[in-house]
Amino acid sequence: MPGRLPASAAVFRPVRTRNAFEETVERLLQAIRLGVAAPGERLPAERELAARLGVSRVTLREAIRAVADAGYVESRRGRYGGTFVAEDLPSLPRPRRGATPTGAELEDVLTLRRVLESGAAESAAARSLSPAERQHLRGRLTGVAEVPRGEEAEYRRRDSRLHLAIAEVTASASLTTAVADIRTKVNELLDAIPLISANIEHSNEQHRTIVEAILSGDAPAARAAMDEHVGGTAALLRGFL
Known part of the structure; x- marks a missing residue:
């Protein structure tokens, strides 16, 4: 009987379309919003994450930069550096006319x-x-x-x-x-x-x-x-x- 698929594997799976950048952003945000990558937690190493998503490291870096600019992750330098989920995540964005759509x-x-x-x-x-x-x-x-x-x-x-x-x-x-x-x-x-x-x-x-x-x-x-x-x-x- 096949083993249980980890949530991280389900989220960080290869992108399926030519919109690699956009889908990579989607996967990163999905992982954060679902708690697969919790506040303060380090994301997988760039090489590993790019391989799991099936994208180039350039595409991954652009996606991480976009998510960082939006306040969801931050980069840290040094021996124990990497990309970490922000401790204080931004409030979920809301359309101008009311609540977030279902x-x-x-x-x-x-x-x-x-x-x-x-x-x-x-x-x-x-x-x-x-x-x-x-x-x-x-x-x-x-x-x-x-x-x-x-x-x-x-x-x-x-x-x-x-x-x-x-x-x-x-x-x-x-x-x-x-x-x-x-x-x-x-x-x-x-x-x-x-x-x-x-x-x-x-x-x-x-x-x-x-x-x-x-x-x-x-x-x-x-x-x-x-x-x-x-x-x-x-x-x-x-x-x-």
Whole structure:
């Protein structure tokens, strides 16, 4: 009979998607929130943890830095150094309009977003876009990529406009309205978690891939790229919320 799977093994298991950074952040936060890694406890050594998660040490360091910036872990130097869970953990972030959503409520939003936005990207790529529509997408892509560091509110605004632009070029008013509605809910959740620079860089790369697939008329690639993109955001939201 197989032995019991330790909780640490269940949490620190290999990530399964290409959103390695976001899922690593999710796993670290999950371990802390579930008490698998208790306040003051040292996390496994970097080499071991990277191997268990199936990510590069560079990705792991970026994820640890993001979690440290949010106040959940701290690094200590010296013979007995390493990465430790903070003794005083931050209060759980809360959306601006009330209590933290339940797991079911969060999954409801994330599922609807994935269906709508992945479908919108696929539909946009399947259309023969006009020069004006193509210029509209490129302009929104450039706009979000050019937001200066530290301008969190502006980044979220331009990011939203890019996603809405993708819905707009499907030429479906109903779909555009639905994407706008779900994006409002997603933004309320995003406002409750830190805006992480490494995630912004990753998101901008994914934005370019999505838009390029749409402009080239590759509907399956556009859907897959958007699915991957929203999956990364979902991983961060699950981790922090």
